[in-house]
Amino acid sequence: MCGIAGLVDASGESSAEHLIADARAMALTLTHRGPDGEGCWADPTAGLALGFRRLAIMDPSPAGAQPMHSPSGRFVAVFNGEVYDHERLRAEVGKGVAYRGHGDTEVLLAAIDRWGVRGALERVNGMFALAVWDRRDGTLTLARDRIGEKPLYYGWAGRHFVFGSELKALRAHPGFDTTVDRGSLARFLRLSYVPHPRTIFRSARTLPPGSFVEVKPEALVPGVMPAPVRWWELARVAEDGVHDRSSPLAADAVDDLDQLLRDAVAIRRSADVGVGAFLSGGVDSSTIVAMLVAGGGPVRTFTMSMPEISYDESASARAVAEHFSTDHVEVPMSVGEALAVVPRLPRLYDEPFADPSALPTHLVAEAAGLHVTVALSGDGGDEIFGGYNRQVAGTRLWRRVSRVPRPVRSLAARALRAPSPTAWDRLGRQGGRLLPARRRPPNVGDKVHKAAGVLAADGFDDFYLGLVSAWNPADLLGFDEWPTLATPRAVAGPAERMLFLDTARTLPDQMLVKVDRASMGVSLEVRVPLLDHRVVELGWRLPYAAKARRAGGKWILREVLRRYLPDQLVDRPKMGFDPPLDAWLRGPLREWAEDLLAPRGIAAGGLDPQPVAIRWREHQAGRRNCGYALWTILMYLAWRDAS
16 A cells, blocks of 8 residues: 655656656655555656655565556556556466566556456456556556546646656645635535535546546646546446346345455455454444454454443454454543544545544544554445445335325425424424334434425435535525436446445545545555445345345345344444534534634635524524534635635
C-alpha cells in the first residue's frame, strides 16, 4: 500500500531536475500513505515524472521499491494497492521471467508485459490505483480497481497534467487552481460527499471505479480532461447477474458464498507484516473473522468502546471474539479523545466530507495501527447484500406510496409534518413502552418528517434522493445540480435499483473514501474481502429475496455466519457507527460549531445563512434533531477554513 503522484508537462519545457522536484514535492504530501520509503523517476523527453511513497507490506526488500520497471523494460509504473492473487498470476504469466523479488507489483508488470495494461487488469484480483508509462508507445495509463477501493485523482495545474492518490498531492503543485466547483458543492450539500467523477475543485476529477484514462503527452490540451474508459462495469455485472438467475434461490447458494468468502479472506491474509481484523460484533465483521479463524492460525481482532456514550458495541464484539478465541484488543476511547479528532478531519479528507462515522473509523484505525500494518474490514456487506434500513423499509414504503396518486401523497405528507418532531418523539416513547428496549426506534420524529419529505416524490429517483439527502441545495445556493442516477434496464424493481445505486455511488464515494483516508492517515492498510469482485458478481446472480427479507437484510450472509456462530450472536439489531452528533452539537461541540456558523462565515462560503440559522435554533431548542444536516455544513465550512 502506498501513495502515488506524477505529472506530464504538456509544453515539454521542463528539465529532468524540475520534473523530479515537482513529483517529489507532490509525493511528499502522501508520506502518511507511505512512510517507509520514496522514489521518483522521470522521462524528460516526454515531460513525464512519477513519484512514490512506500508502505512496505509485500516484499519489503529493495526489490519492491518503486517506481518499478517491467521485466522487459518497456513499462515503468507506480502502484498503490495489492494484487491478492499474484501467485496465481505469476503462474499464468509463465516461466522465463527474471523476477528480482516476491512482490505483487513485479508480477503485475510482468502481466502487463505479456497482455498489455487492460489485459492484465482484467486478470487481476486486487485493489489498486496505478500509473503506467509505456516507453515504446509514449502513453501514460492511469487505472483504478473495479469497485473503487483505492483513490486516484487527476487534473490540470497550468500546463501540467497532474495526478495523485489524494487531492493534496495535486494541490502541492504550484500551478493547481483551487477554485471551488459550485456544481460539486451543490452535490455535496445534498449527499454529504462529492460524487465521482467530480471533485470540489473545477481543475480536478476522480477516476471512476473500474476505469482507466490514456494520455499521450503530445496530444494533451491544457484544461481538457481525458475521458475515462471502463474496463469493468458494475452495470454489466448487474445485468448479466439478473439474466443468469436460474431459480428463486439455488439450494447450494449458501455453500457457494461460504467457499467464496473463505477464499476471498485467505488471499487477503497474505502479507510480510502483521495482519488483523476490525470486529464490531455485527454480521459483516463477524463473518470476516469467522473466515480468518476457519483458515487457521492466530487471529488478532480490534474493537473500540466509548463507555461515556450510549453507542458501544464492545460487548457484542467481545462475545464474538471469545467464541472464536481471537487475540482481542479492546480500545476504550473517551469523548475528549474523539472530539480532538474533529479539527483534523478537513485535512484528512482533502475536500468536504460529512460522514460522521469517519471519526470513530479513524480512531479504531489509529488503535489497530499500533499493533498491525494490515486490517481486514467487513465494509461492503450492506451494499452487496442489502443491509441498509432504507433498502428494506424504504422499498416497502415506495411500493405502497407509489400506488397512491401524488396529490393524495402530498396531503399526507403535510399531515405528517403538522406535529413537530418533538411531538412525534413523545408519541414514539409512549408506543415504545410496548416493545423491548432494543427494538425501540430512536429519533421517531425526524424519521417521520423524513418520510413525509419523500411521500410526494415524483418517481423513484426523487424518492431515493429524498432518503439520502442532507439538504436541498437550492435552499442554500439558489440552484440545484442533481447527480446522475442511471441504472441498468434489467435492474427494474425499486429494491434492486436502490441496491445498485448504493453500490455504484455510495460505496466508492462515501464508504470507501471514509475507510481509505481514515486508515491511510495512520499508515494502516485496510482490505475488504466482501468487495472481492467474485463476491459482487455472485451477489448479483442471487435473487433479491436471498439478500433482504421482511425480517431484515443480508439474509444469505447471516445464513453463512450461522455455520460459525450461534444464533444469539448472529441475530442482533443493526447498529450504526456514528457518534452522538445531536448531543455533541448541543454540548461539547457547541462553541466550535457556533464559531463556524456565524452568518458572515456562512455567506463567505457562498451559502445562504438563513436556512442554516433556522436549523441551528431548532436543534438547540430540542424541537428537532438536525445533527446530520448541520454536520454537512460544518464540514464544508471547516474544510474551507483549513484550505
